[in-house]
């Protein structure tokens with residue numbers, strides 16, 4: 154069993170246990186935020202045929218060499234109609250936005266640049282060839298890739314899929330993640346707080362993180378620091394695709410989780426990571442079920458989720474490395490850390506003069522939740538660094554809830 158390993162190694166071990174989720178057909182109405190399980194290619198061009206971008210008159214450019222030019226109105230064509238018969242020399246056709254372009258028309262004159270006189274129309278401005286005509290396939294051609302496997306669908310993707318005539322998409326099934334809190338001191342919010350107790354917050358935040366990361370959270374009842382209770386709770390959690398536990402893995406005398414897991418045949422792939430906060434972070438499997446053991450501190454737990462569990466979920470959902478996208482900004486203040494560990498600092502990104510700058514959100518203790526709620530993301534300070542000076546360029550990893558699709 155590995156112990157006290159670097160962050161990158163821990164993540165690599167976790168990702169080696171991520172298997173792609175099964176796929177399912179999802180109606181377009183339900184597809185927001187879902188991850189595509191297959192590439193989606195266009196089955197036809199868009200637009201499907203040339204059509205007018207304006208309300209006006211379709212003309213032959215060669216009939217309007219000089220203005221004003223008078224043309225005979227041969228009829229009209231509306232959006233949704235077939236293009237009708239071709240126009241002949243000296244003719245124009247009244248045409249509406251979105252209507253198909255009849256044969257012979259090679260420009261559309263906006264109605265504002267014409268004057269109608271009975272069955273004739275006077276064109277007041279010389280057209281450019283092809284003006285105000287939306288070309289067949291100008292958006293995409295048949296066979297073009299519209300979105301690739303692993304794409305998380307945004308409202309714009311949903312509209313794109315609809316334009317391509319898709320009523321549904323093949324998406325990865327959302328993984329169900331059991332979320333378990335442990336500790337004798339924990340009280341469910343809404344209940345009176347007894348002496349020595351604190352409100353249970355980790356599972357609420359973690360369930361929300363699971364949701365914004367594309368999974369389905371399954372919240373378990375918080376378990377007491379009691380081997381029998383913990384065993385039952387872990388077995389309950391193993392019914393889901395993965396289990397995320399917080400607390401109970403440090404060196405305290407009530408930290409029974411490790412021995413309970415061992416009793417259930419767990420394989421520990423690593424215990425402890427060279428990081429701050431969250432150095433007790435542990436990863437195990439029971440059978441093939443991944444179990445993430447996050448430290449209990451209310452900031453360590455969500456930060457470890459962002460780095461490890463979110464990375465795992467993205468791999469399961471076909472988009473490994475999705476959360477590696479960073480915002481580039483300058484450091485708004487000089488910060489110092491101790492060498493030999495990766496630091497995860499909570500930062501807020503603000504405009505500062507002409508630049509976008511990152512500032513610490515206040516005290517970085519692993520119990521300070523307010524500095525988490527004020528933060529936009531995580532500034533990762535690598536193991537070798539001791540100082541980041543004001544003005545240097547840094548990369549901030551936005552939190553999952555800031556980039557949820």
Ligand code: AMP
Pocket residue numbers: 334335336338339351352353354355356399400401402403405448449450451
């Ligand atoms: P542990 O990792 O169990 O030693 O917990 C570390 C610290 O985090 C302790 O101060 C706990 O009271 C606190 N803690 C653990 N679990 C939770 C939770 N679910 N909600 C809020 N605080 C917690």
Ligand code: MG
Pocket residue numbers: 335336337400401449
């Ligand atoms: Mg505890």
